Amino acid sequence: xxxxxxxFKKSLWVFHIAASPCNNCDIEILDCLTPRYDIERFGMLLTxxxxxxxxxxxxxxxxxxxKKRVKELYDQVPKPCVVVAVGTCPSSGILFKESxxxxxxxxxxxxxxxxxxxxxxxxxxxxxxxxKFLNKK
Amino acid sequence: xxxxxVVIPIGPYHPLQxxxxxxxxxxxxxxxxxxxxxxxxxxxGIEKVCEGKSYDQVTFVVERICGICSTSHPFAYVNAVEDIxxxxxPTRAKYIRSIIGELERIHSHLLWLGLAGHFIGYNTVFMWAxxxxxxxxxxxxxxxxxxxxxxxxxxxxxxxxIENEYIPEIRKVMNKLKPxxxxxxxxxxxxxxxxxxxxxxxVLTKEDIKEFHALGPTARASGIAIDVRKDDPYAAYPLVxxxxxxxxxxxxxxxxxxRLLEFYESISIIEQCLKGLEKEKNSPIEIKIKTIPPGEGxxxxxxxxxxxxxxxxxxxxxxxxxHKIRAPSFMNVPTFRASCIGQTVSxxxxxxxxxxxxxxxxxxxxxxYDWETGKKTMTFNDLIKLSHxxxxxxxxxx
Numbered sequence: 001x002x003x004x005x006x007x008f009k010k011s012l013w014v015f016h017i018a019a020s021p022c023n024n025c026d027i028e029i030l031d032c033l034t035p036r037y038d039i040e041r042f043g044m045l046l047t048x049x050x051x052x053x054x055x056x057x058x059x060x061x062x063x064x065x066x067k068k069r070v071k072e073l074y075d076q077v078p079k080p081c082v083v084v085a086v087g088t089c090p091s092s093g094i095l096f097k098e099s100x101x102x103x104x105x106x107x108x109x110x111x112x113x114x115x116x117x118x119x120x121x122x123x124x125x126x127x128x129x130x131x132k133f134l135n136k137k
Numbered sequence: 138x139x140x141x142x143v144v145i146p147i148g149p150y151h152p153l154q155x156x157x158x159x160x161x162x163x164x165x166x167x168x169x170x171x172x173x174x175x176x177x178x179x180x181x182g183i184e185k186v187c188e189g190k191s192y193d194q195v196t197f198v199v200e201r202i203c204g205i206c207s208t209s210h211p212f213a214y215v216n217a218v219e220d221i222x223x224x225x226x227p228t229r230a231k232y233i234r235s236i237i238g239e240l241e242r243i244h245s246h247l248l249w250l251g252l253a254g255h256f257i258g259y260n261t262v263f264m265w266a267x268x269x270x271x272x273x274x275x276x277x278x279x280x281x282x283x284x285x286x287x288x289x290x291x292x293x294x295x296x297x298x299i300e301n302e303y304i305p306e307i308r309k310v311m312n313k314l315k316p317x318x319x320x321x322x323x324x325x326x327x328x329x330x331x332x333x334x335x336x337x338x339x340v341l342t343k344e345d346i347k348e349f350h351a352l353g354p355t356a357r358a359s360g361i362a363i364d365v366r367k368d369d370p371y372a373a374y375p376l377v378x379x380x381x382x383x384x385x386x387x388x389x390x391x392x393x394x395x396r397l398l399e400f401y402e403s404i405s406i407i408e409q410c411l412k413g414l415e416k417e418k419n420s421p422i423e424i425k426i427k428t429i430p431p432g433e434g435x436x437x438x439x440x441x442x443x444x445x446x447x448x449x450x451x452x453x454x455x456x457x458x459x460h461k462i463r464a465p466s467f468m469n470v471p472t473f474r475a476s477c478i479g480q481t482v483s484x485x486x487x488x489x490x491x492x493x494x495x496x497x498x499x500x501x502x503x504x505x506y507d508w509e510t511g512k513k514t515m516t517f518n519d520l521i522k523l524s525h526x527x528x529x530x531x532x533x534x535x
Contacts, residue, residue, distance in 0.1 A: 016155065017150055018150070018155060018156055018157045018178075018179075019157075019178075020157070020178060020179045020180065020181055020500075021156075021179075021204075021497070022201045022202060022203055022204045022207075022497050023155065023156060023203055023204035023205055023495070023497045024204025024205075024207065024285045024286060025204070026155035026156070026204070027155065027204055027205065027248065027285070028284075028285075029155075030155065030267070031267065031271075034251075034263075034264055034267035034268060035264055035267065035268040036267075036268060036271045048151070050150075060179075061181060063178070063179070063180060063181060065177045065178055065180070066157065066178050066179075069149060069150065069157075069178070073150060095186060095190075095197075095198055095201070096181050096182075096186065098186055098189055099181055099182040099183075099185065099186050100182050100185060101180055101181055101182045102181075102182075119201075119286060120204065120284070120285060120286065122284060
């Protein structure tokens with residue numbers, strides 16, 4: 001077992017970055033943590049500090065003001081980390097790619113490991129995405 | 138700004154709220170003396186995107202303004218388009234619209250209640266509120282096909298019908314929800330800790346509300362009975378019986394009470410609308426709109442947070458040439474100037490959350506015009522000029 005696999009074996013701590021979303025993916029992420037889905041059972045916690053995070057959940061089309069901040073946050077995460085693009089917005093930009101404030105999809109800004117499409121993705125889809133990534137390792 | 142004051146930055150990415158926003162608290166000891174709010178982390182240029190889409194597509198775009206009130210914006214938008222065409226939608230469509238609108242109000246208020254509980258430190262309330270929110274989302278999924286972003290609205294009617302087979306299921310969930318709301322009301326009214334944390338905190342007087350033009354539950358908690366559903370009736374709201382809930386105190390506790398009691402009104406509206414649906418069996422759910430004549434229209438809807446206002450101008454083509462959106466938080470958030478200053482830091486988080494701010498809705502670009510000269514008060518070029526002037530000054534000093 002390499003160090004990378006060892007890091008992601010247990011209790012992933014999650015940090016949530018809202019890079020100009022519509023709120024919906026963010027709520028679905030919180031939904032994952034509340035009683036119906038309750039991923040806290042597996043030690044997954046929403047952490048307040050980026051320095052404690054293993055997983056970055058990024059939502060929203062990245063706008064010009066948020067781009068700089070997202071980059072900065074990515075530089076602060078202890079590596080190795082997993083970057084998850086939650087929703088179609090960070091994956092492709094959907095209808096916002098015509099917007100004057102669109103600063104490229106997320107993978108143009110920081111490297112992305114998992115894409116979870118959907119507008120918004122259901123909590124099941126978010127959980128399945130992370131599980132798929134962990135099994136691939 | 139006095140140099141002695143301590144500055145506490147909150148945000149833009151912080152665990153408190155799920156949206157990015159930046160608050161700067163200028164503190165004197167524990168007491169907050171000034172608050173500065175910076176936004177723009179969420180600006181997506183939706184108004185401009187809307188102007189490049191056809192009338193039918195815009196309903197989907199405006200839905201994506203905000204995830205929590207994702208029906209409010211299409212609701213106001215279709216009202217605006219129907220105002221241009223001046224048609225009246227079928228009664229069945231009206232009932233369906235009201236049901237979706239009220240379902241959204243219930244889930245949004247539950248979400249807020251949970252977050253408010255979380256801010257006070259009652260994580261049990263947070264977990265319960267979000268647990269009881271799930272059945273509402275299940276109904277939405279059953280009826281519309283998606284948990285949020287329902288895509289139910291269409292200029293001239295609704296896209297999908299609520300099948301009559303679904304009605305008993307919706308009734309069952311509503312009946313199950315009532316005792317849960319009773320539980321929340323009991324918990325809030327009886328708990329001495331919640332009383333001491335929320336009573337007399339962040340008081341907004343009637344004058345403050347009028348000065349800031351605050352809307353929705355924020356205004357109703359200060360004794361102003363403002364509600365678009367009553368003041369300018371639309372959809373099925375004039376067809377059903379319900380009342381506007383107001384309290385006079387204006388503090389955080391009053392805001393909690395207004396939202397809690399609005400649950401009962403929403404449930405009663407849904408039940409009456411379901412009866413109406415059963416009466417209106419097999420009637421049409423939409424009128425086909427062929428062309429949209431040149432003109433302008435306004436549409437309003439009472440979202441969970443207050444009045445949403447949409448203005449659409451048409452030139453007879455298939456896409457709007459101007460689309461203006463004003464969300465309730467745009468008026469509600471600035472009230473922190475009246476409610477936060479003079480409070481302690483620990484209360485400010487709760488006060489900021491009490492108006493149920495939605496920054497995604499609020500992020501519109503604003504240009505100020507001088508009233509007398511009619512000129513833009515500050516353009517981008519002006520800012521560049523200012524910056525150039527500063528560089529020149531700095532260079533001179535060297």
